[in-house]
Amino acid sequence: MDDCKVGGLDFTEISEEHLPGVLEIYNYYVRNSTVSFHTELLTxxxxxxxxxxxxxxxxxYAIQEQGELLGxxxxxxxxxxxxxxxxxxxxVYLHPECTGRRIGEQALRFIEKRAVELGFxxxxxxxxxxxxxxxQLFARNGYERSAYFKQIGRKFGRWLDIASYQKIVGNTQVSGR
Known part of the structure; x- marks a missing residue:
């Protein structure tokens, strides 16, 4: 399963054609936020x-709606x-104009299902x-905060903390992996 539709959104495995748009989205967060811990734009x-x-x-996976890249x-x-x-x-990275539309929740549902199929x-x-x-997005969708690291990164002249959230999505039987 490389492509899928969830809640009106298309999830398509990223290919070369998506790269410029994906790069633009990611570099927006590098320049303007602490969402990414990169401090220099990616090539x-x-x-x-x-x-x-x-x-x-x-x-x-590219998140698209009627051919438009949303994230x-x-x-x-x-x-x-x-x-x-x-x-x-x-x-999950969304175009800044696409936040607040519940796209993140649909992306989580998609990627969790895909993760189980891939053996995670x-x-x-x-x-x-x-x-x-x-x-809040991850907590609302069943992820539990499992770790918190203080002052682990530095960006925009200040120390930054991170929190790790986790969710068990696969079966609980032990596999041979």
Whole structure:
């Protein structure tokens, strides 16, 4: 399943054609917020590496409505150690004009279903403590705050904290992974 429709939105696996729009969305947050901890704008090549990892388990999806790119959602590697292979780190980035429309909730429903199909057991989201809207989104959708790190990053001349939220999405049986 590479494409899917959820609540009127289309979720399509990101391809080269989506990269300029995805880059524009991400770099907006680099420039204007603490949503991203990058302090320098990403290049197209860096964005390509970020969302087109080449690993079929870690996927990125464009969120579109009638062909218009509204944002993207992805599952990335949580940690680069084998015991973490059943855990994925998820992120949702929306065009700044598309926030507040419940698109994030639809993206979470989509990516959770996709994560289960890909064999993930736990999803983790790492969120800057200043990003109250994202924290509320994840909490409303069954994610529990599982960690809090103080002054772990520095951007715009100030120290930043992060909170990690997690949700068990897979079955609780132990697999051979």
């Amino acid at each position: 197209l090549a860096e964005m390509r590496q970020s969302v087109l990892s080449g690993d079929k388990r870690y996927r990125s 993207y959602v992805l599952i990335a590697r949580h940690k680069n150690k084998q015991a973490y292979d059943t855990s994925g780190e998820i992120s 057991h736990v999803l983790v989201a790492t969120i800057c403590s200043e990003n109250e809207r994202s924290q």
